[in-house]
Amino acid sequence: MNELVERALSSLELMRDIYVYGDTDEESAAAATKLRQAGYLNVSELKGGLPAWKAFGYPVDTVVTATVF
Numbered sequence: 001m002n003e004l005v006e007r008a009l010s011s012l013e014l015m016r017d018i019y020v021y022g023d024t025d026e027e028s029a030a031a032a033t034k035l036r037q038a039g040y041l042n043v044s045e046l047k048g049g050l051p052a053w054k055a056f057g058y059p060v061d062t063v064v065t066a067t068v069f
Contacts, residue, residue, distance in 0.1 A: 004031055005038045014039050021046040021053065 012018065018040055022028040028045045035043045046053055054060060 001027070001031060001034075005034050008035060008040065009038060012040075015041060017042045017044070019044050019046050019053075021049045023049065025049075 008018070018035060020028050020032045020035065020043060022031060025045070025047055028047075028049070032043045032045045048055075050060070
């Protein structure tokens with residue numbers, strides 16, 4: 001959450017649609033508020049988190065990271 005706005009500003013256009021979810025609806029609301037205050041216009045909060053998103057059958061992109069030893 002501490003890096004949310006900084007990371008968003010470095011890679012996402014202010015007009016982009018952004019869907020925010022968190023462990024709780026309160027966390028999602030806090031993140032959405034930060035993004036709106038930073039100038040993002042199309043921020044939506046996903047009530048119920050990622051499980052709710054998947055329950056509706058919406059797509060999920062994943063990021064795979066590798067650890068090098």
